[in-house]
Amino acid sequence: MPDILNPSATEPVTAAQLKQVADEAYEKYPGSCSHAVWHVIKRYIPDQEYRTANSLVAFLKADKRWKETPVSELAERASRGELIVGGLVTQPNGHVIVVYPGAAKPAGGYAYTSGGKSQTMRARGMYPLAMSTSLGGWAGAKSKGDKTIWDPWANDGKFAEVVFWRLDTGAAK
Numbered sequence: 166m167p168d169i170l171n172p173s174a175t176e177p178v179t180a181a182q183l184k185q186v187a188d189e190a191y192e193k194y195p196g197s198c199s200h201a202v203w204h205v206i207k208r209y210i211p212d213q214e215y216r217t218a219n220s221l222v223a224f225l226k227a228d229k230r231w232k233e234t235p236v237s238e239l240a241e242r243a244s245r246g247e248l249i250v251g252g253l254v255t256q257p258n259g260h261v262i263v264v265y266p267g268a269a270k271p272a273g274g275y276a277y278t279s280g281g282k283s284q285t286m287r288a289r290g291m292y293p294l295a296m297s298t299s300l301g302g303w304a305g306a307k308s309k310g311d312k313t314i315w316d317p318w319a320n321d322g323k324f325a326e327v328v329f330w331r332l333d334t335g336a337a338k
Contacts, residue, residue, distance in 0.1 A: 182246060267310060293313060299317070
C-alpha cells in the first residue's frame with residue numbers, strides 16, 4: 166500500500182486513503198475550501214498548483230483529465246478511491262468540495278443558527294458524503310464526511326448549478 170504522504174506512489178488510491186487525505190485536509194484547512202481541496206488533489210496530482218475556488222472550477226472545466234460526472238455515480242466512484250471535486254462559481258468567492266467515500270445518506274439533519282435561533286436543517290433526499298471546509302459560518306459547509314454534497318449549498322436551486330468532475334488518471338492534459 167502506498168504511503169498517503171508519498172504522492173510519488175503509483176498504485177491507485179484506495180477509498181481508505183482518500184478518506185485519510187480528506188480528513189487531513191479538513192483538519193489542516195478548516196477555513197479554506199480551496200486549500201482543503203488542493204491538499205486532496207495533490208495526493209493524485211503532486212504538481213497541481215493552488216487555485217482559489219472560482220479559478221479551480223474554471224480549471225476543472227478546461228483540463229481534459231477532469232470529466233464531468235453525474236451525481237448518481239458519485240458515491241460509488243468515491244468509494245473506489247476515485248477523486249471527485251464539486252464546485253460552484255459565485256462572487257466574490259465560490260465553493261469547492263471533495264466527494265467523500267461512503268454510502269449516501271439523507272441531506273440535512275444538522276443544527277444551525279438563523280436570526281439568533283437554533284434550528285435543525287430538515288432531512289431530505291439521499292446524497293453522497295462530502296469533505297467541505299469554509300471561511301463562512303454555514304454549518305452545512307463544514308463536513309468531514311458527516312454531511313452530504315447538498316449541505317454546503319442547502320438550497321435546491323444553488324445545488325442544481327453545482328458541477329462535479331472526476332479525475333481520469335488515464336487522460337492526457
